[in-house]
Amino acid sequence: MEVDIGKGDVRTIQRGKTWAQFEYLQKGFEDTRGLKLCYYNGTIEILMPGAAHELFKKIIAILIEVFLLDRQIEFEPTGSMTRKREGTAAAEADESYEIQGAKLCVEINFTSGDESKLLCYQELGVDEVWFWEDGVLAVYSLQSDGYQKVSRSQISALAAIDLTIMSECILIGETSRIEAVNKFRQAHPIASD
Structure with a gap:
């Protein structure tokens, strides 16, 4: 078992586990608020x-939602719901959305987790994964040969977001959500008809 601690997060990795063991563990933790579980290829990840972590996930959610709401784009906020492919993969993103038929998951990373989680999301058919790590937002879009890092979202409703500005606004949001949203809106004006 591996344990990693970073900025208050505690991540535990257990390898060589079965799907049945994952489900048993999941059932045991179902009343534990905020705990996140992931399973892929015999590895169970438990994140507290x-x-x-919670602050940054919420700031990113606010900015995504402000962008969509300002443009009157319908979306379904699916939060940290468990996405599963029975016997193979399961993940609970920090935030997630369904936007015009596309699935987006957002991950905050303060510990040694890495983009290997992309293989799990690929198995689950998630169209795009956004990682926040070390003050930078990295976007991965699912292509026919796996995820590719992209400079703009490939989800058409989000393609106009400037990811550099968004990263700046996320950092500003650490101290002022209002200032972050105001700067984000200024950088992403709504086109008039």
């Missing part, structure tokens, strides 16, 4: 997010 800290305060900074």
